[in-house]
Amino acid sequence: MIHTENLSRRFGDRVAVDCLSFDVRAGQILGLLGPNGAGKTTTIRMLAGMIAPSSGSLRVGGYDPSKEPECVHEIVGLLTESPGFYERLTAEENLSYFARFYEGIDVTGAVDRNLERMGLSERRRDRVATFSKGMKQRLALARSLLHGPRVLFLDEPTAGLDPEAARDLRELIVELSGERRTVLLCTHNLTEAEEICERIAIFRTELIAIGTPAALREERFCPTVRVRLARSKVGLLDALRDLPFVQAVEAEPGDGGLLSVRVDDIDRDRPRLVARIVEHGGEVLEVAEDRKTLEDVYLALVREEA
């Protein structure tokens, strides 16, 4: 549904996006992660046909946004970082105004349906100026859905929202993806990205890594088991290192009872690891997977790149 190849954009001497290549299939949620100024918004604007790339190729829903922007606008919904509205108009008037730009849609029906879906029907006749940030964000999502787009570009949709409003919005995004809508989600919220994105692209001007959250973790970090011992025996570390599936064993500094063991496969190797410890007189208090979060992966990759 979305395809980019060596997509680049320069503003004068500054390179905002450099040789970005990725694909997103229909119905998938791709999280676009990167520090401020990484080029996320520029990428979205290029994909939405609002600014042209300096070089490279891109296609959205089969259209080239730089050559057929109007066609792309028909199939794409955009949620901008700041949901701008005509604050003196009501929610209904705002949506009706934007809905009229799309040909062949039932304006009243589209407005009613999307206000209902976003839980804003009760406030439809209230001025947007009286809305909370969360309500404005939901109204902005309603606006981006008026024409039933196949592709959604969401730029920081939960930024500044309270936890409950953010959770509601995340649920909505997952629901939309379930309707075979392709979602490109720019976010700084790594937990959110891990929770709802099938794939993650980490980039800072250029693409650093792309894959599922699990694959990115595995690529960057070996599976590790942390073992807390009540008592250890001399020679235990060497005995563990002799195991064929163990890649490394480290005793945590300052605490002789805590081991960090890198293995090939946690689920398969954990029982055998515990058995070896017990055989050598170790008393195990706790065994747990040292699970790296997407945040660990992101920070490691971005710092490495910097």
Added chain:
Amino acid sequence: MARSPSNLLFVLVIPLLLIGQATLLSWILPRFLAVGVPGSSTLAEGLGDVERFRVLLLDQFRFFVLVIPAMVANVFATLSIVEEKMTRTLEPLLATPVRTWELLLGKILSGAIPALAVTWASTGIFVLLTIALGWGPLLQWVIGASWYLSIFLLTPAVSILSFALGVIGSSRAGDAKGAQNLAVLVVLPLFALIAVQVIGLVRFTPLLTLVLSVGITALDAVLLRLAVRLFARESILIRWR
């Protein structure tokens, strides 16, 4: 934007000031400067110097009133794009399939129609005020083909001219103030039109008024095409902060 109290105030205050000023000038000036005004020497034969000069001044209202569409349309135009930038509605708007000419035409109509309505209403009020002040008989020398051409042809043309300049300024400038500087380009020549008539340099006959209207309409067409071309969506999006 039309719902903004400050804009509505502006739309009401400017015409009232102009009507008041034109009436006051038509009342006071002929008492002191009636003799030897070149522009009035060939007007309204059979009337005295004071009444002739008053006819000349009343006739200037058709140019004087052009300041209304020039300023109102320009304010609406300049605010139309800059305000969209400031309220962050421009990006969602440009994400719709709207074409640039459609967007600008919409902006023009939303600015020019109220500007024209206010101008015509002001003209009506001015005529009624003139009658109320006992100058009704003088209107036969004022309201004629040239007057109608000015009100119904020249005024819309000036309104669109002002709007087009405003849109061009608005789409190139970073703020409303910078954009509104272009309003001077429209307002100053209007005062020049009045000046050349009063000093007797040119008399705006129906033919000359028609030529002027057609000329400005042609300029409108050129400027509108230019406005569409200069409306660089990309730089507008990138430059806004």
